[in-house]
Amino acid sequence: MIYQGNAITVERRDTQGGNSIATLTFDLKDESINKLSSAVIQELGEAVSAIESERDLKGLLIRSGKDVFIVGADITEFHSLFDKGEAYLEQMNLKVHEIFNAIEDLPFPTVAAINGLALGGGCEVLLTCDFRVMSEKGKMGLPETKLGILPGWGGCVRLPRLIGADNAIEWIAGGTENRPDAALKMGAVDAVVVHDQLEAAALDMLDRANADELDYQRRRDEKKGPLKLNAIEQMMAFETAKGYVAGKAGPHYPAPIEAIKVIQKGAGEERGRAQAIEAKAFAKLAMSPVAFNLVGLFMNDQVVKKKAGKYEKLARPxxxxxxxxxxxxxxxxxxxxxxxxxxxxxxxxxxxxxxxxxxxxxxxxxxxxxxxxxxxxxxxxxxxxxxxxxxxxxxxxxxxxxxxxxxxxxxxxxxxxxxxxxxxxxxxxxxxxxxxxxxxxxxxxxxxxxxxxxxxxxxxxxxxxxxxxxxxxxxxxxxxxxxxxxxxxxxxxxxxxxCPGFLVNRVLFPYFGGFSFLVEQGADFQRVDKVMEKFGWPMGPAYLLDVVGMDTAVHANEVMAEGFPERMAREGKTAIQVMYENDRLGQKNAKGFYAYEEDKKGKPKKVTDDQAYALIKQVAGERKEFSDEEIIARMMTPLCLETVRCLEDGIVDTPAEADMALIYGIGFPPFRGGALRYIDAMGLDTFVAQAEKLGEELGPLYAPTEKLKQMAQNGERFYQAKA
CATH class of the missing domain: 3.40.50.720 (NAD(P)-binding Rossmann-like Domain)
Structure with missing residues (x-):
């Protein structure tokens, strides 16, 4: 035994070709998967040092003892790591680079046997190797941009040099999990084999490298040197990609564009300088609210899945x-x-x-x-x-x-x-x-x-x-x-x-209530839509009502008003009722707040309709301009308050479930983390003060609960200690 840890073992073995090699196995004790926690990274550094100290080794095989290879870094640590600041994160990444570079610089060929999922940091581990063999059951990818960050342990450096800038941008910016056939076609792996033959194929590759049939040193030099693109090729590859990816990602998700910039900045650099650029960019992104909230969503999703899994164990087939x-x-x-x-x-x-x-x-x-x-x-x-x-x-x-x-x-x-x-x-x-x-x-x-x-x-x-x-x-x-x-x-x-409306609809209709107040007080509904779409919603409230259907909205609102009369019952007509009474049901009959025409694909396309404006005059006051901040406060406050009430009333068990339901059910902007994280980010004291001020003018729909006011006074949060 060369090394024995809690997650990693290294043993010496002989190949069929008679070469003595080290086999490094990831097999995290008491876990069903392998992940790269801070403790595992420390073990990896120790294991590599032990391998460097061994004499007469002719190769290294990196493998997994589980059904997956490595699913990535331990995301449960991210918030506490991010809390240590940008400088700490940059240095942390540079230390990981030292360990990964030590694998890449070993004085003999190295191969990774990819038996299952190899994602994020797990994918970056296998990129350090000279060769990669993948089982038919394997998948690999760098999904970090989905968490608001970018690959920080060499993914932005090694992958473009391995499969080309265009392909690497597609993988990294898209955060895709890639199947064996795609990985082989791109050159990310050297062979795909049936699962039972994986280890034998990997060992054979080491023997062939030792017999000079495979030039591992040339492979290594390509990964460590600059990208082989001239200035014009670089401009074509990167500028075109930035335009396309910006259009797909939108303004609220900076990580995909930052990843392209990191690849571009490091393209003409040797390994060390390119990695320093990557480490700095990772640390900067990690400090953003978007990364914090998207990591929080991942954690919330795990809570939801864990609770569902417990129910599933009790279920009859x-x-x-x-x-x-x-x-x-x-x-x-x-x-x-x-x-x-x-x-x-x-x-x-x-x-x-x-x-x-x-x-x-x-x-x-x-x-x-x-x-x-x-x-x-x-x-x-x-x-x-x-x-x-x-x-x-x-x-x-x-x-x-x-x-x-x-x-x-x-x-x-x-x-x-x-x-x-x-x-x-x-x-x-x-x-x-x-x-x-x-x-x-x-x-x-x-x-x-x-x-x-x-x-x-x-x-x-x-x-x-x-x-x-x-x-x-x-x-x-x-x-x-x-x-x-x-x-x-x-x-x-x-x-x-x-309860009336359960969770999602109960929370959604106060949002529509906020919209009705705005229209009645003279706001232009198209401007409200634009502001809320800019805020991050997939569609503004008027457009959403057209998609839901005015008949459905009126019926649901009646149920809410009956169930919660003190907040949701209204005197007089709303703009929604005016649309309904004039048979403007929305997309289902091609007229609502907007009119609808078919686009080239046969899908409904909204257009401005003067008749809608004429009808709204029945309930709307004189046209008035509201600032973006006023519109957002008037729309978001009642939605967030109703989410708080659902939690306090025991309609939903946890903040995690409440926030995930809104993201999965009505398209709450994911980068904002959910209604309760949104309140946390604003600060409960600031949110309560805003709600109280609006409540004085607009009534009980905007009134904070007594418990929320108490939480604000005590400096509490819905998600304690940024976890």
């Missing part, structure tokens, strides 16, 4: 499901279930509705074939997972039912009571309601313990969130089965308790 209601929503649910491998019955009372649902599913499968996600044969096979029916004849073997009929409490209650008589005693019933109380719907059921909400967001195939709503009588088994089914469908389930 869900092997056959059904959806009631075969419209666009029912077809979307059927598609999602079938595409992920869970067979589903699609029932309706009308054959033309069945055809509509099947048409929707076929359209979605067709798009996946166009994108080469499925072959035509795979699509045909997956379509057989959807079985249309006009009766309950086959429902006795169904494990879980999703009711997705019209959003009407009487209709839903009747359908649920009807289907309950046709299923087994243990079948779970769920309702895809967006606003109707689960406790109310449960009153019509004989087995309310088997019933909960399963709220999908439209369009089903794109929106990641599913709200699983627990009623007063819902059992843990029902929740567990529904969570497990949502996960099997590729969705992120978040469990919430019953």
């Amino acid at each position: 869900v092997e056959q499901t059904a959806v009631l209601g075969a419209g666009i929503m029912g077809g979307g649910i059927a598609y999602q279930s079938a595409s992920k491998g869970t067979p589903i019955l699609m029932k309706d009372i009308k054959s033309d509705a069945i055809e509509l649902g099947l048409k929707e599913a076929r359209k979605l499968f067709g798009k996946q074939v166009e994108r080469k996600k499925f072959t035509v044969e795979e699509m045909a096979q997956k379509l057989t997972n959807i079985r249309p029916t006009l009766s309950y004849g086959d429902f006795e073997n169904v494990d879980l039912v999703v009711e997705a009929v019209v959003e009407n409490p009487k209709v839903k209650a009747g359908v649920l009571a009807e289907v309950e008589k046709s299923v087994g005693e243990n079948t779970i019933l769920t309702s895809n309601t967006s606003t109707i109380s689960i406790n109310r719907l449960a009153q019509s059921l004989e087995r309310p313990q088997n019933f909960c909400g399963m709220h999908f967001f439209n369009p089903v195939h794109r929106m990641p969130l599913v709200e699983v709503i627990r009623g007063e009588k819902t059992s843990d088994e029902a929740v567990a089965a529904t969570v497990a089914y949502a996960r099997a469908m590729g969705k992120t389930p978040i469990v919430v308790n019953d």
